[in-house]
Amino acid sequence: MSLEQNQDKVETSQRSGNLFVVSAPSGAGKSSLIKALLAEHSSAEAPLQVAVSHTTRNPRPGEENGQHYHFVSHETFVDMIAANGFYEHAKVFDNYYGTSRQAIENTLEQGIDVFLDIDWQGARQVKEQYPAAHTVFILPPSIAELERRLQGRGQDSAEVIAKRMSEAKSEMSHVHEFDYVLINDDFSRTLTDFYSIVLDKRLTQTAQSTTYANLIAELLV
Numbered sequence: 001m002s003l004e005q006n007q008d009k010v011e012t013s014q015r016s017g018n019l020f021v022v023s024a025p026s027g028a029g030k031s032s033l034i035k036a037l038l039a040e041h042s043s044a045e046a047p048l049q050v051a052v053s054h055t056t057r058n059p060r061p062g063e064e065n066g067q068h069y070h071f072v073s074h075e076t077f078v079d080m081i082a083a084n085g086f087y088e089h090a091k092v093f094d095n096y097y098g099t100s101r102q103a104i105e106n107t108l109e110q111g112i113d114v115f116l117d118i119d120w121q122g123a124r125q126v127k128e129q130y131p132a133a134h135t136v137f138i139l140p141p142s143i144a145e146l147e148r149r150l151q152g153r154g155q156d157s158a159e160v161i162a163k164r165m166s167e168a169k170s171e172m173s174h175v176h177e178f179d180y181v182l183i184n185d186d187f188s189r190t191l192t193d194f195y196s197i198v199l200d201k202r203l204t205q206t207a208q209s210t211t212y213a214n215l216i217a218e219l220l221v
């Protein structure tokens, strides 16, 4: 089922998964929040899944191909663009990143909520194609704390951190394009707020499902 068909389903029929797009300047904590959300709240009744992106960047120590990213060559990435294999893609910092169609199609229709950890350019592309997507922007409590987090993560060179810091304000200038904004100061509080958004969307969608719509119609006769 294509995402367009899924959108029709969201609007007219039973529970499909919700698509959540999460963006932030590098180091604000979006990957940590998504990881914690899945670890604490994914269950057989309400499954949550993160889409694994493709990237041309080199793996960091400890990153596994197929788990953190699909690490591909520039040539493979360009071939995938030509074959219309990406739902969205963008150049972020000095590398290419993209969400393949395969990573999300057929998942939402199974009732699985899917999370995309992508930049603002990708978020904009997703929202244009799939307005039912819910977009969340994560802000750091301050620029100094953002830099501390990038340094503290200990995975990027000073040059890479400087590049990411130099683009942080430009990325944050897109915050108004998003449906929700969270300030990731205290981690567990932010996680609670993030989960509230996910729960709210799930409950809203359930209330719009045909099962509920039929019951409500009967009750109101």
Ligand SMILES: Nc1ncnc2c1ncn2[C@@H]1O[C@H](COP(=O)(O)OP(=O)(O)OP(=O)(O)O)[C@@H](O)[C@H]1O
Pocket (backbone or CB within 6 Å): 024, 025, 026, 027, 028, 029, 030, 031, 032, 033, 149, 150, 152, 153, 184, 185, 186, 187, 188
């Ligand atoms: N609320 C928080 N308080 C303190 N440290 C945090 C908080 N949230 C995340 N961190 C830490 O900040 C660092 C960056 O977090 P993370 O890797 O999740 O950021 P990100 O937004 O996904 O970055 P990128 O876009 O580069 O992937 C990590 O070391 C993480 O443990």
Ligand SMILES: Nc1nc2c(ncn2[C@@H]2O[C@H](COP(=O)(O)O)[C@@H](O)[C@H]2O)c(=O)[nH]1
Pocket (backbone or CB within 6 Å): 023, 024, 025, 026, 053, 054, 057, 088, 089, 090, 092, 097, 098, 099, 117, 118, 119, 120, 121, 122, 123
């Ligand atoms: N548009 C997309 N942006 C993506 C995707 N996957 C990750 N990203 C963003 O890239 C930066 C850097 O990530 P890092 O792993 O090198 O730290 C970050 O903002 C990610 O959200 C994608 O598929 N599409």
